Amino acid sequence: xxxxxxxxxxxxxxxxxxxxxxxxxxxxxxxxxxxxxxxxxxxxxxxxxxxxxxxxxxxxxxxxxxxxxxxxxxxxxxxxxxxxxxxxxxxxxxxxxxxxxxxxxxxxxxxxx
Amino acid sequence: xxxxxxxxxxxxxxxxxxxxxxxxxxxxxxxxxxxxxxxxxxxxxxxxxxxxxxxxxxxxxxxxxxxxxxxxxxxxxxxxxxxxxxxxxxxxxxxxxxxxxxxxxxxxxxxxxx
Numbered sequence: 001x002x003x004x005x006x007x008x009x010x011x012x013x014x015x016x017x018x019x020x021x022x023x024x025x026x027x028x029x030x031x032x033x034x035x036x037x038x039x040x041x042x043x044x045x046x047x048x049x050x051x052x053x054x055x056x057x058x059x060x061x062x063x064x065x066x067x068x069x070x071x072x073x074x075x076x077x078x079x080x081x082x083x084x085x086x087x088x089x090x091x092x093x094x095x096x097x098x099x100x101x102x103x104x105x106x107x108x109x110x111x112x113x
Numbered sequence: 114x115x116x117x118x119x120x121x122x123x124x125x126x127x128x129x130x131x132x133x134x135x136x137x138x139x140x141x142x143x144x145x146x147x148x149x150x151x152x153x154x155x156x157x158x159x160x161x162x163x164x165x166x167x168x169x170x171x172x173x174x175x176x177x178x179x180x181x182x183x184x185x186x187x188x189x190x191x192x193x194x195x196x197x198x199x200x201x202x203x204x205x206x207x208x209x210x211x212x213x214x215x216x217x218x219x220x221x222x223x224x225x226x227x
Contacts, residue, residue: 006155034214043201043219044156093155095215102146102205102215106155 002028004096006105013084013112020080021108023094029074030096035067038091038107050077084112117218119202124224131189133221135202138183142204145178146215147187150199159187159200194225 003026013019023033031052036044048069049057056069068080077096081088093107116138125131137145143164148156162169162176162185169176175188189196202218 036217044217046214046216049214095156101158101161103158104148104156 002096002098002101002103004094004103004105006092006094006108008108009106010109011111013110015085015112016083018080018082019084019110020078021092021094021110023077023079023096023105025075025096025098025103028096028098030098031074032097033071033077034095034097034102035069035077035079036093036095038093040091044093047079081110084110086112088112117202117204117216119200119218119221121219122222122224124226125192127192127194127225127227129192131187131192131196131223133187133189133200133202133223135185135187135218136183137185137202137204137216137218139204139206139216140180140183141207143207143213144205145176145185146201146203146205147174147176147185148201148203148217150201150220152198156201189223192223192225197223197225199223 005024007022033050035047038044046059047062050069050071052071058064071077089112091107091109095102095104119135146161147159149159150156160171173190177186199220199222201220203215205215
């Protein structure tokens with residue numbers, strides 16, 4: 001089946017630093033990838049839609065200058081959390097679309113101290 | 114707008130059937146999904162149904178779709194302890210001026226009692 005990986009699986013960083021999270025589709029090409037964040041005991045909130053070769057589309061309320069998305073190839077999208085603050089601590093999950101199904105990565109837990 | 118709602122908790126006895134319900138608002142949704150999330154893990158796609166279908170069965174899982182009422186349900190037969198997890202209902206919006214996207218419900222936490 002289609003596999004999506006994320007790296008790193010967890011990261012701890014200091015306030016003010018930037019963190020990059022990678023999302024890869026391992027055995028298929030994905031023209032569209034999605035980035036979600038999930039707070040403890042809450043649902044997934046869509047942050048942005050990442051399209052290969054073009055700018056990402058951000059959901060309302062998501063700061064595009066803070067959450068930089070790059071979809072450099074059909075198998076890789078990256079999310080960079082710039083100038084991270086403790087309130088950015090969350091579980092970040094990406095997904096990649098293959099036809100009508102969406103496959104999710106295992107998630108990256110970000111803790112900002 | 115798009116909105117997906119689920120009850121937050123469900124408790125069933127081991128061996129019984131579990132029925133998780135979901136309502137959605139976007140009548141133009143193309144696909145509806147059920148995902149399972151175990152503690153600390155990502156999401157696992159359990160099953161999906163196309164919007165022009167009424168029912169889909171896959172082993173212990175049965176999905177029922179009432180498009181008129183915008184109601185989706187997931188039935189898990191012979192519920193086991195390994196079924197304990199959070200179950201998310203999700204709808205896929207059609208492609209239009211923006212890319213198709215998936216909207217999630219709040220998740221239903223299923224717990225199994227002996």
